[in-house]
Amino acid sequence: MDITIGIPAYNEEKNISEIIKNLQKITNKIIVCDDGSSDSTATIAKEMGVLVVKHETNLGYGAAIRSIFLKAREEKSEFLITLDSDGQHRIEDISTVLDPLKTGKADIVIGSRFLNNDGKNVPSYRKVGIKILTKLANTSLEKNITDSQSGFRGYGKNVIENITPSESGMGVSNEILIKASKKGLKIVEVPIIILYDGDTSTHNPISHGSSVLLSTLKFISIEHPLKFYGIPGFVFLLIGIGFLIFTINLFTETRQILLSSAIIGVGSTIFGIILIQSSILLYAMVKLMRNKKFKKN
Numbered sequence: 001m002d003i004t005i006g007i008p009a010y011n012e013e014k015n016i017s018e019i020i021k022n023l024q025k026i027t028n029k030i031i032v033c034d035d036g037s038s039d040s041t042a043t044i045a046k047e048m049g050v051l052v053v054k055h056e057t058n059l060g061y062g063a064a065i066r067s068i069f070l071k072a073r074e075e076k077s078e079f080l081i082t083l084d085s086d087g088q089h090r091i092e093d094i095s096t097v098l099d100p101l102k103t104g105k106a107d108i109v110i111g112s113r114f115l116n117n118d119g120k121n122v123p124s125y126r127k128v129g130i131k132i133l134t135k136l137a138n139t140s141l142e143k144n145i146t147d148s149q150s151g152f153r154g155y156g157k158n159v160i161e162n163i164t165p166s167e168s169g170m171g172v173s174n175e176i177l178i179k180a181s182k183k184g185l186k187i188v189e190v191p192i193i194i195l196y197d198g199d200t201s202t203h204n205p206i207s208h209g210s211s212v213l214l215s216t217l218k219f220i221s222i223e224h225p226l227k228f229y230g231i232p233g234f235v236f237l238l239i240g241i242g243f244l245i246f247t248i249n250l251f252t253e254t255r256q257i258l259l260s261s262a263i264i265g266v267g268s269t270i271f272g273i274i275l276i277q278s279s280i281l282l283y284a285m286v287k288l289m290r291n292k293k294f295k296k297n
Contacts, residue, residue: 002078003098004029006071008064008151009085013039020048022091031071032085033064041085051075062172066165073160080155089152093192097154100188107159107185108177110145111152111192121196133212137174139227140220141181145189148174149212152192158185171215178219225282233275240269 005023009016009032016032023030030050034042036058045052053067065082072080079101083089093111100106113122114131122130130149137148151173159180167175180187221228243265251257 002029002076003027004031004072004075004077004080005094006031006033006065006068006080006082007085008033008035008061008068008082009037009041009045010035010058010064011037011039011041012085013037013041013044015087016041016085017044017048019085019087019091020045020050024048024050026091026094029075029077031068031075033067033071035059035061035064060168060170062165062167062169062175065172065176066168069155069160069163069165072155077160078157080160082151082153082155084151088195090193090195093152096190096192097152100190101154101156105186106154106188107156108180108187109154110147110150110187110189111154112145112147112150112189113192113194114146115189115191117191121194123196133174133216136213136216136220137177140178140216140223141187142184143187145177145187147189148177150192167215169212169215171212171218174212174216175219178216178223182223221282222286225279225286229275229279229282233272233277233279235272236268236275237272240265240267240272243268 003026005027007016007019007023007030020030020032031053032042032045032050033053034045034055036055042052042054051071053071055063055067068080068082079098081094081097083094089111097109097111100109130147134145134148138144149170159176162183163176163179165172165176177187217228243261247258247261247265250261
């Protein structure tokens with residue numbers, strides 16, 4: 001069975017050799033993407049005989065995942081497992097992630113930290129952020145999931161060949177899920193146990209969360225413009241009309257114009273109309289582009 005394991009790594013010289021040694025018991029196809037490390041991560045990985053894709057500068061987690069996808073595609077991999085390079089993911093959970101792919105039950109398998117124990121080992125502040133970002137991702141997925149930010153995942157051949165991540169930051173996790181859901185690919189979750197020895201994440205939680213939030217909002221706005229722009233536009237339009245009716249009624253009774261009410265009414269109405277028009281225009285553009293792409297295929 002053709003199993004490729006991909007590891008995005010940044011300054012992980014302390015952990016990378018042990019992880020590779022354990023993974024080589026499972027497969028000899030291991031891809032390490034060294035994302036501009038200033039230490040010996042890439043050198044150690046090369047000496048251990050694995051495929052190394054090296055970024056000259058730190059491009060971000062998403063860029064590393066993209067490089068791993070492209071390399072796995074080049075290697076014609078049947079299955080791709082991605083996991084973090086900090087030792088938090090258990091090697092023995094790989095078979096759990098792999099099983100739904102092998103049986104054809106899934107195209108993407110997410111190793112969820114929240115299925116069995118509600119993320120018992122996850123630091124509280126990270127748990128809150130993960131749940132918020134996951135709820136946001138769920139608005140664009142066919143089926144709700146519990147952990148959109150897990151880096152421990154399995155991908156089948158359909159995903160490897162048909163999805164190319166474009167986000168360079170942490171938003172890549174939600175990007176892949178949203179694109180896969182749009183293509184009708186099957187996403188399932190399996191429980192995993194995470195090994196936290198303190199919080200080993202090298203990412204600032206605020207910048208991490210902001211990056212994922214903005215990225216996810218961008219993809220939702222593209223995939224669902226009527227929902228993303230149209231619903232708020234309709235709400236603003238109703239608010240605007242309400243204030244205008246109030247202003248007109250007040251003028252009829254008192255012959256006085258409440259300037260603040262009139263400004264809010266006009267502004268909300270115009271803004272609502274702009275959002276609604278934008279949602280219709282974007283929906284038409286996206287549909288046209290998809291139809292052209294479908295005809296080409």
